[in-house]
Amino acid sequence: MSVSRVIKVREHPNKVLEQLKSQRELKELCDVTIKVKQRSFLVHRNVLAACSDYFNKMFTTEMKEKYEKSVVISDVSPRAVGRIFDFMYSDEIELSTDSVKAILHAASVMQIPDLLAVINDFLSDVLDPPNCLRLRELGRFYSLDKLTAKSQNCILENFEKVASQNDFTELSMAYMEEILSSDELMVASESIVYEALVKWMRNQLDERRDCFPRLFKRIRLQLIPAEYLSAHVSKEPLVREFHVCRDLVDEAFRFHLKLNKGKVQRPRKGQRSETNAVALFSPTRDLHIFNLESRQWSYVTDANMMTPTGSCIAAREVEIYLCIGDQSRRFSSYANGTWTNETQIPSIRCESQAVFVKEKLYLIGGHNRSSAAYSDILSYEFETKKWSTLCNLRSPRRGMAAIAHEDNVYVLGGYTQYGASTACCLVEVLNTSTKQWTQKPNMNTERAMFGAVLFNERIYAFGGIGNNNIVLSSVEFMDVDENIWTNLRTEIPAELGANSVCRVGNRVAILGKEKKLLCFDPCTGTWRIESQVLPSVMRAQLVAMHWNDDTRQ
Structure with missing residues (x-):
């Protein structure tokens, strides 16, 4: 009998290289x-x-x-x-x-x-704060993506130190505008951002004077105390020179006096309050808010809060966005007690998912309540207030979950047909910059109408509805870098089924099939029943928020 095998000599490549070197x-x-x-x-x-x-x-x-x-x-x-x-x-x-x-x-x-x-x-x-500006330019020139990305993060996370360097005043106008526009800027006070802009302007004042109004619009004046606005900003010669800048300062004063009901400016990364509560949006007029610190309920009554079944919600910092999928096609935002109507959604769209990636909101899939599931992904540009079609899903999808991670959107599970009871376990990732899809390993269980969150580079999928309308209470997770799904083995104190979830600080809040609001701690793997909920909010959607007495105003 003939015997055959492939034998690999691990030292061989090194010996060849040594001979070539010799x-x-x-x-x-x-x-x-x-x-x-x-x-x-x-x-x-x-x-x-x-x-x-x-x-x-x-x-x-x-x-x-x-x-x-x-x-x-x-x-x-x-x-x-x-x-x-x-x-x-x-x-x-x-x-x-x-x-x-x-x-x-x-x-x-x-x-x-x-x-x-x-x-x-x-x-x-x-890489460190003293050299990050130079290394960013080096990374961009030689197309070193990792270096460029890490340099950008270093600049944003150490902005005050970076702005004190001489290299900072040599930045291009375009990049200066990019920095000033970033939500990820790590600063304790918006006055630091304003002072950095003035320093940059004065370095080449004659050449840069005309671009000041455009850059000044990127300063979030609502976040600067009124005393500082009065003592410094309003007296700055550049501000006084341009009427549009003076108008922006006046608007900020009106905001502080609570005379301005316009759009609320979002805090930057270093200014955000930690979320400590969950808001339950439901088909009723009442917004139910549960403070996880005090374990107390609060209620706000407003017809705008009514969220029909099948609608979806997205949140970022102090703003909550409702995408109403019924005939109204309403798209509106809520912040600091004020509602703002955005541009109407182009089509009836139920059981879709909404996520934020950078400055855009993406509305994914869904159905039109009559015939077919959608396969398109819509994007909303807040500056132009326009909807557009970004690209298509690989297959129509409704009742799925969606997670944003860096430039990517993970689309998980759901139904691929309207009216079908067969869920899928697909996991597909869209790079929103390149519009390219990547297939990831399927979940272990087919799921639809379930909640998912990202926590410490790990995606969790909770409960949902399985094939033939089976109620699921299992949980599985996948590390973003490893792409392996693992079933969570801890005992869950309540049945999950169709549910809504959100991350609140270092916990995950879950509202499932039973009349219970649960919290899961991913660090310890432990569960806790936080509170019973009213039957009227059983189909509510959860959104994390910061809640105190000032929030109600």
């Missing part, structure tokens, strides 16, 4: 000389072609260098090239903050993916 040192079998300014490097074409897309194209296509014994490379450092060639013949390279820029440039010219990835990691590791 041949290069002894100048044996080298077949090309690379000249960089006054230095020459005797190397092997096959090694360079194997490591570098630049050299691979040069030596395998009909370029003239393919037949030459000597090749000249311009605009790179000889010392950097020498280190890169050493890297090609080994598995290591020494990087320092002094040498890395020259090596990065040469690696980019020679198109060496492995080395570019190493440099990307190195620069991301040495």
Whole structure:
């Protein structure tokens, strides 16, 4: 009998590399000389072609260098090239903050993916507030996505330190506007943002004067105390020079005097109050609010609060958005006791899902109450107040769950047909920037009409309705990076079924089939029954919020 097996010799690649390195040192079998300014490097074409897309194209296509014994490379450092060639013949390279820029440039010219990835990691590791502006520019210039993203986060999370540096005043107007517009800016006070803008303006006042009104609009003046507005902002010469800026300051004063019922400006990341309560939106006029700290109920009566079954809700910071899926197609926001009507939803849309990604709201799937489930995803632009179609789902979907994570939207489970009782377990991810879909591992259980939350880079799916209308009380979770679904094994104190969930601080609030408001702690895996709820709000949707006496005004 013939026996066959594949045997892998793990040391073989390293030994081959060692032999090639030795041949290069002894100048044996080298077949090309690379000249960089006054230095020459005797190397092997096959090694360079194997490591570098630049050299691979040069030596395998009909370029003239393919037949030459000597090749000249311009605009790179000889010392950097020498280190890169050493890297090609080994598995290591020494990087320092002094040498890395020259090596990065040469690696980019020679198109060496492995080395570019190493440099990307190195620069991301040495990133800090004093160098994040420079490294962001470096990352953008050389298309180092990881470095660019980490630099951006460092700038936003350490804005006060970054704004004190000289490099800050050299930022472009476009990037300055991007920073001032960001919800993720970590500042204790909006006055810090205002002072940074004035500093940036004064650095090149003559050239930048005309752009001040546009940038000043990005300052959230409602978040600046009236005393500071009066003592500093209203007296700033640039503010006094432009009537539109003076008008914005006057509006802020009216807001502080509670004379302005217009749109409330959202706090930035460093100014937000932690959520401590859940609001229960239901088909009644009453908004039921349960404070998880005091364990007390409060009630607000308002016809605008009525949320027909099948509607969906999205929240961010101090604002709550209702997407009413019935004939009214109403889309409105609620903040600090004030309702604002936004642009009507283009079509009747029930059992859809709404999520925020950055500055846009996405309305996903649903049905029209008569025939078919939708397959489109609508996006709403708050500045233009316009709806548009972003793209289509891979299949029609209703009663699913949706989770926002960075630029992505995770669409989980649901029904793929109108009127069907067969749920699915699909997990698909949409990159909202590229409009590209990625298939992720299916959930362990088919689910529809269920709640899902993101907690510490982990997606949780709670209960729902399974195939043939089976009531589910199971919970499963998936780590975003690992893409493996695991069933939660802790005992659940109440039946879940069709439910609504939201994250409240370090807990998850759940309103399910029974007359109980539950809380789940993902850190400890423990459950707690918080309160009974009234029958009239059994089909309510939960939204996390910060609640105190001031919230009611």
